[in-house]
Amino acid sequence: MKLKNRLRSRAFMGLAALAFVALGFTLGRNSGEITPATIDSAAELIGLSFSAQEKDSMVNTLNTQRNNFEILRKTKLDNSVGPALVFNPLPQGFFPDQSQQAHDWGLPKSVILPEKESDIAYLPVHELAVLIKNKQLSSERLTRIYLDRIKTYADTLQCLITRLEEPALEKARAMDTELAAGKYRGPLHGIPYGIKDLLAVKGTKTTWGANPYKDQAIDETATVVQKLDEAGGVLVGKFTLGALAMGDVWYGGVTKNPWNLKQGSSGSSAGSASAVSAGLVPFAIGTETLGSIVSPSTRNGVTGLRPTFGRVSRHGAMALSWSMDKIGPISRSALDNAIVLAVINGMDDKDPSTIPAAFNYSARKETKQLKVAYFKSFFEGDRANIKNDQAVLEVLRAQGIELHPLELKPSVNPGPIVNMLLVEGAAAFDELTRLNLDDQLVAQHRNAWPNIFRSARFIPAVEYVQMSRQRTVLIQEMHALMKDYDVIVTPSFAGQQLQITNLTGHPALCLPNGFGENGSPTSITLLANLFEEEKLIMLGRLIQENTDWQAQRPAMFDR
Numbered sequence: 001m002k003l004k005n006r007l008r009s010r011a012f013m014g015l016a017a018l019a020f021v022a023l024g025f026t027l028g029r030n031s032g033e034i035t036p037a038t039i040d041s042a043a044e045l046i047g048l049s050f051s052a053q054e055k056d057s058m059v060n061t062l063n064t065q066r067n068n069f070e071i072l073r074k075t076k077l078d079n080s081v082g083p084a085l086v087f088n089p090l091p092q093g094f095f096p097d098q099s100q101q102a103h104d105w106g107l108p109k110s111v112i113l114p115e116k117e118s119d120i121a122y123l124p125v126h127e128l129a130v131l132i133k134n135k136q137l138s139s140e141r142l143t144r145i146y147l148d149r150i151k152t153y154a155d156t157l158q159c160l161i162t163r164l165e166e167p168a169l170e171k172a173r174a175m176d177t178e179l180a181a182g183k184y185r186g187p188l189h190g191i192p193y194g195i196k197d198l199l200a201v202k203g204t205k206t207t208w209g210a211n212p213y214k215d216q217a218i219d220e221t222a223t224v225v226q227k228l229d230e231a232g233g234v235l236v237g238k239f240t241l242g243a244l245a246m247g248d249v250w251y252g253g254v255t256k257n258p259w260n261l262k263q264g265s266s267g268s269s270a271g272s273a274s275a276v277s278a279g280l281v282p283f284a285i286g287t288e289t290l291g292s293i294v295s296p297s298t299r300n301g302v303t304g305l306r307p308t309f310g311r312v313s314r315h316g317a318m319a320l321s322w323s324m325d326k327i328g329p330i331s332r333s334a335l336d337n338a339i340v341l342a343v344i345n346g347m348d349d350k351d352p353s354t355i356p357a358a359f360n361y362s363a364r365k366e367t368k369q370l371k372v373a374y375f376k377s378f379f380e381g382d383r384a385n386i387k388n389d390q391a392v393l394e395v396l397r398a399q400g401i402e403l404h405p406l407e408l409k410p411s412v413n414p415g416p417i418v419n420m421l422l423v424e425g426a427a428a429f430d431e432l433t434r435l436n437l438d439d440q441l442v443a444q445h446r447n448a449w450p451n452i453f454r455s456a457r458f459i460p461a462v463e464y465v466q467m468s469r470q471r472t473v474l475i476q477e478m479h480a481l482m483k484d485y486d487v488i489v490t491p492s493f494a495g496q497q498l499q500i501t502n503l504t505g506h507p508a509l510c511l512p513n514g515f516g517e518n519g520s521p522t523s524i525t526l527l528a529n530l531f532e533e534e535k536l537i538m539l540g541r542l543i544q545e546n547t548d549w550q551a552q553r554p555a556m557f558d559r
Helices: 002-024 036-040 052-068 117-121 125-133 139-157 165-180 223-230 270-277 294-300 334-344 386-398 419-428 430-434 449-456 461-482 497-504 533-545
Strands: 160-163 192-196 234-239 260-264 284-288 303-306 326-331 372-375 403-406 487-491 508-515 521-527
Touching (some): 125 139, 125 334, 139 160, 139 165, 139 234, 192 223, 223 234, 223 334, 234 270, 270 326, 284 294, 294 303, 294 508, 294 521, 303 334, 334 508, 334 533, 386 403, 386 487, 386 508, 386 521, 386 533, 419 449, 487 533, 497 521
Parallel strands (some): 192 284, 372 403
Antiparallel strands (some): 160 234, 284 326, 487 521
């Protein structure tokens, strides 16, 4: 009996340890940094070996667990149904502003229409909007430009799952007709765009990038897509994602980085970022749970906005982690992201996690009045690409922005708390695991989803609750840190800010800031307090109006 208990204990601890290092987090690791590499595919960090007797014990434990809860399994749960207790990132006494004002984007009165179609394709949303409103460019012509580019380049990039040519052209013609009749819906009127293929669109397949779901059809349309449709947007395609929202490997291949076709696009919003970078769409919708907007935006040299948790409805989106998933835009500029966020923002009765909050960006606000800090130690040393990060600080100083040094030193280590994601992911895809459908996923390495989902079953419920309590401490500490500043500037992958801010639900804007020695793009990240995205846009726009990092194009696709 003692031997049996010892074996079960060791098996339990071994699998728990495996869960705690999954996704690239080493148990007890101090730095806990996330990089695009760890997001793409977690490293083989440990080597566990078990005897046949121990393996039998693990199987018996899982079987017992399955039998004990079989009565609960008889109730079929849709992937969108989350826990009864909805996560709320708001610190005690904090309430977002709900007084929505009219937007003032500060758009130019006129824009010169380029002669070359490739130059048109690379225009930002805010310039395309002026061209369409002034009837210099029709939505139908613009849509055909992007559809042609998708046909030409999507296979090379392995970034597209579904092209929606006929519905797109029909919608574009309708937008041109409305405009001719004097009806203008706003800056997204007639603007083509794409979405990550974990968002449902009625009448299309929604594959989640995974072989078990490649023929899945969901009989509804995600709230985000509905809102973009009402704003006049023209959906041209559903783009790839790493299977079940991790990395850039999907059932059809590996999505490519347009700057380096030997390199993946990173993930999991791989296709969205790759398509924007290659000029296949002016903007696309991505999602982030733990870096899935920031990382591909970095690698592909585009601008990604991760909104505050709860600002954008997730109804109709695949759930990976009900308490961490966020939906946001990927585009060519901070201003473009603001225009899109203004449309997709808002409460949704179909998503109980949404929080009412205004988004009041105005070009009339004085950016130089923002109180801006930076994580000082992250800009020191000889880390790769640190000169690119330091260059951003110099740009801000040259524009008269006073920078306040700050340090990020939470009282708890966020690394282990990220295991909440693993538990929620295992719950979201419990049926996939129990029916052995996970065998159909392309990635089957030690820290791929099949093994993560199975090992996460050994994380005790007590530990999940304790992680949640520590997460509350992080939320309070991050709010206390942010309340004295409007924006904090940070290297995108230095320290633990990416884990922390994804756990606490804080918004982030990821901007290109040059290129590394290997020729791939690099990025800087701006952070703000909960529901204060307008401050990110203000500072991001200032940076981009005084640099040309975001205007660079990958040579192979600039034709």
